[in-house]
Amino acid sequence: xxxxxPTVRFLRIDGVDHDPxxxxxxxxxxxxxxxxxxxxxxxxxxxRIAGWARHARKLVADxxxxxxxxxxxxxxxxxxxxxxxxxxxxxxxxTVTAGSGPRGYxxxxxxxLRIMVQAAAPPDWPERFAAEGVRMHRCALRLAWQPAxxxxxxxxxxxxxxxxxxxxxxxxPEGLTFDGDGLAVCGTMSNLFVVxxxxxxxxxxxxxxxxxxxxxxxxxWARRSGRACVVEAVPAARLGAASALLLSNSVIGVxxxxxxDGRDYQRxxxxxxxxxxxxxxxx
Amino acid sequence: xxxxxPTVRFLRIDGVDHDPxxxxxxxxxxxxxxxxxxxxxxxxxxxRIAGWARHARKLVADxxxxxxxxxxxxxxxxxxxxxxxxxxxxxxxxTVTAGSGPRGYxxxxxxxLRIMVQAAAPPDWPERFAAEGVRMHRCALRLAWQPAxxxxxxxxxxxxxxxxxxxxxxxxPEGLTFDGDGLAVCGTMSNLFVVxxxxxxxxxxxxxxxxxxxxxxxxxWARRSGRACVVEAVPAARLGAASALLLSNSVIGVxxxxxxDGRDYQRxxxxxxxxxxxxxxxx
Numbered sequence: 001x002x003x004x005x006p007t008v009r010f011l012r013i014d015g016v017d018h019d020p021x022x023x024x025x026x027x028x029x030x031x032x033x034x035x036x037x038x039x040x041x042x043x044x045x046x047x048r049i050a051g052w053a054r055h056a057r058k059l060v061a062d063x064x065x066x067x068x069x070x071x072x073x074x075x076x077x078x079x080x081x082x083x084x085x086x087x088x089x090x091x092x093x094x095t096v097t098a099g100s101g102p103r104g105y106x107x108x109x110x111x112x113l114r115i116m117v118q119a120a121a122p123p124d125w126p127e128r129f130a131a132e133g134v135r136m137h138r139c140a141l142r143l144a145w146q147p148a149x150x151x152x153x154x155x156x157x158x159x160x161x162x163x164x165x166x167x168x169x170x171x172x173p174e175g176l177t178f179d180g181d182g183l184a185v186c187g188t189m190s191n192l193f194v195v196x197x198x199x200x201x202x203x204x205x206x207x208x209x210x211x212x213x214x215x216x217x218x219x220x221w222a223r224r225s226g227r228a229c230v231v232e233a234v235p236a237a238r239l240g241a242a243s244a245l246l247l248s249n250s251v252i253g254v255x256x257x258x259x260x261d262g263r264d265y266q267r268x269x270x271x272x273x274x275x276x277x278x279x280x281x282x283x
Numbered sequence: 284x285x286x287x288x289p290t291v292r293f294l295r296i297d298g299v300d301h302d303p304x305x306x307x308x309x310x311x312x313x314x315x316x317x318x319x320x321x322x323x324x325x326x327x328x329x330x331r332i333a334g335w336a337r338h339a340r341k342l343v344a345d346x347x348x349x350x351x352x353x354x355x356x357x358x359x360x361x362x363x364x365x366x367x368x369x370x371x372x373x374x375x376x377x378t379v380t381a382g383s384g385p386r387g388y389x390x391x392x393x394x395x396l397r398i399m400v401q402a403a404a405p406p407d408w409p410e411r412f413a414a415e416g417v418r419m420h421r422c423a424l425r426l427a428w429q430p431a432x433x434x435x436x437x438x439x440x441x442x443x444x445x446x447x448x449x450x451x452x453x454x455x456p457e458g459l460t461f462d463g464d465g466l467a468v469c470g471t472m473s474n475l476f477v478v479x480x481x482x483x484x485x486x487x488x489x490x491x492x493x494x495x496x497x498x499x500x501x502x503x504w505a506r507r508s509g510r511a512c513v514v515e516a517v518p519a520a521r522l523g524a525a526s527a528l529l530l531s532n533s534v535i536g537v538x539x540x541x542x543x544d545g546r547d548y549q550r551x552x553x554x555x556x557x558x559x560x561x562x563x564x565x566x
Contacts (some may be wrong), residue, residue: 010370010402012362014395024307027401032378035318041386066441067448076479079295091386095315098444103324103374103403104448105440105471110295118310120386142426142489148445155319156348156439157388161381162431164388165350176331180428188388211544217422240529 019089024100029114031097034105035155037114038062040094040155040213043122043251047084050281051090051250054213058153063096065152067107071096071115079117090119091251095156124176124253125173130275133258133267136187138247139163139173143185151211160188174247176260179208187247190255193217195244195268200229214242214248214278221277227270244268253278290385301468301537307383312397314380317388318438320397321345323377323496326405326534327448331365332375333564341436346379348435350390354379354398363402366468373402373504374534380438406534408456413558416550419470419528420458422446426468426491434494443471457530459543462491467517473538475517478527478551483512497531497561504560510553527551536561 008024011017020027020176028037040059042049049055056077060070065137075092083092093120099111149156163177174187186209193215194201200222205211222229239245244266245257254275257268269275277283291307294300302308313319323331323342329341332338339360341438343353359377363376366375378401382394424446432439467475469492475482476498483505488494503510527549528540537558539550551557560566 008401008402010366010373010375010400012365014398015362020376020401024401027399031375032312032315032403033322033438035438036441039316067446074450075298079298082295083293090293091385092293093316103376104406106445106446107448115294115297116310118291118303118307119450121292122292122544123387138402142429144429146427146442148424149441154441155318156314156441158319158430158432158437158439160388161313161390162349165390230500245293255510264432 028100029097030101033157036154037097038153041250042092044084044092047088050279051213051217054216062152068098083119087119091120091122106266129255133256135170135172136257136260137167138165138261139175142180143177145207147207147280150207151205153210163188169245182236185209190247190249193246194234196242199210202231203234212249214250215280218248219283221274251281300526304364311383312380314438320374320380320438321436323374324533326353327367327373327375328347330371332495333562334496334500337499344362344544345435351381352410370402387457412538416539418455419540419543420450421544422449422458422460425463428490430490433490434488436493446471466520468492473530473532477517477525479525486512487514495532497533500561500566501531504557
């Protein structure tokens with residue numbers, strides 16, 4: 001099996017020459033060149049990751065969705081264990097790319113995946129966000145329908161970057177995005193749950209959006225605790241009629257929205273229970 | 284003006300620890316993390332680039348389209364001049380990203396752009412492609428409509444990567460992609476011109492697709508040589524009625540399609556004239 005060699009020969013970054021032999025693999029990385037890869041963002045608490053098994057499965061599923069082989073799970077677990085020992089409270093990111101290959105959209109055969117594990121400090125969101133709820137921006141940018149990529153947490157995230165540029169108020173940590181039909185899809189970095197009476201509703205993500213692991217865990221929590229949770233289309237009008245809106249991702253856990261689009265929303269009476277359940281590694 | 288520091292502290296790539304101080308800027312690059320940037324691909328011939336002024340303008344316009352400042356054009360020209368002196372016959376890539384910032388979709392203020400200039404050997408396409416025409420695959424993948432990004436050559440290119448995976452015949456160097464309405468948009472790496480009698484028609488790219496510099500130059504060549512060239516919607520049926528199909532990009536120049544979707548196409552009688560004109564730096 002011959003591994004194709006990256007073909008970068010001249011490499012200058014910000015006016016400084018770099019050795020293509022040493023740095024060319026990164027410059028030729030298909031994740032960098034085309035966003036050809038997927039990633040996971042994880043919160044380490046005490047060096048451990050709640051719901052790791054789901055993250056591992058999702059990573060493999062997302063790779064498969066864009067035609068990549070499964071990454072070496074044992075290696076990633078070793079990397080995360082070493083990270084957890086060195087830095088027990090952090091936010092980790094696992095990036096899996098199609099590796100370094102020749103120029104062009106065509107993936108060369110036999111190119112090994114690239115697996116990058118990196119970590120940063122947890123975000124410094126005010127404590128009150130979790131306790132008192134958060135305000136949410138209504139994004140004007142409409143998410144494009146691309147069923148071939150819907151649900152996948154891939155590296156093509158310009159829509160989220162553009163949506164996140166629409167507001168700049170530190171008291172508003174998230175914005176909700178809609179599709180071209182006016183259906184609610186996702187927060188820029190989180191999944192949405194709409195609470196109608198005692199029923200949780202979360203948008204179906206078959207045309208756009210990212211289906212996060214934390215969303216999966218909230219759905220599973222609802223199932224285990226005997227609450228109805230449905231996955232279906234959520235037109236904008238439905239948000240106005242809801243009693244509560246929740247946002248989930250693996251870093252924030254879950255937030256409740258106290259104000260959105262000129263309306264006040266309530267904190268569900270079972271909010272603390274859900275928040276606590278999401279810390280349970282076995283969920 | 285304080286420049287935000289990248290916050291990567293642990294960095295392991297393919298099982299090997301890297302120094303976050305030395306390599307963290309790259310790992311935290313928003314181009315790598317989210318595809319938050321744009322690029323240009325250029326063919327150097329004798330160290331020079333045909334249509335450079337257009338590329339420079341397009342780079343600035345694409346940056347503006349995703350909310351980035353204009354990159355330092357003088358620096359890029361210096362980089363390209365040095366590259367041209369060192370390697371007169373190559374394919375250069377200029378990548379401009381939103382730089383290295385903290386984790387998250389939000390761009391930090393005062394983050395300098397990253398400008399990367401790299402080069403690879405020209406592709407080894409057979410000489411006969413230009414002379415005898417090429418076969419073209421009909422891609423099944425439908426391009427998503429995203430007017431906010433349409434026309435821009437940004438780093439989110441997974442659609443092209445997926446489309447390029449649909450076939451693997453070295454005799455078929457390109458595939459044509461359509462949108463959800465069945466309108467022809469682009470080749471995976473090139474722009475399309477449909478020849479109807481003596482009129483050139485190229486798809487409008489207001490909802491998806493990349494508006495390449497070579498497309499701009501073909502349009503300008505048509506104008507200067509007194510040929511009609513219109514930019515409008517091109518339904519699939521229109522391709523079957525055309526006498527010729529052309530593909531343009533800055534590396535191939537222009538190709539004519541000899542076979543697509545079960546039909547044979549002709550080489551336009553003015554093909555050599557166009558091909559020659561595109562080598563003219565002043566076009």
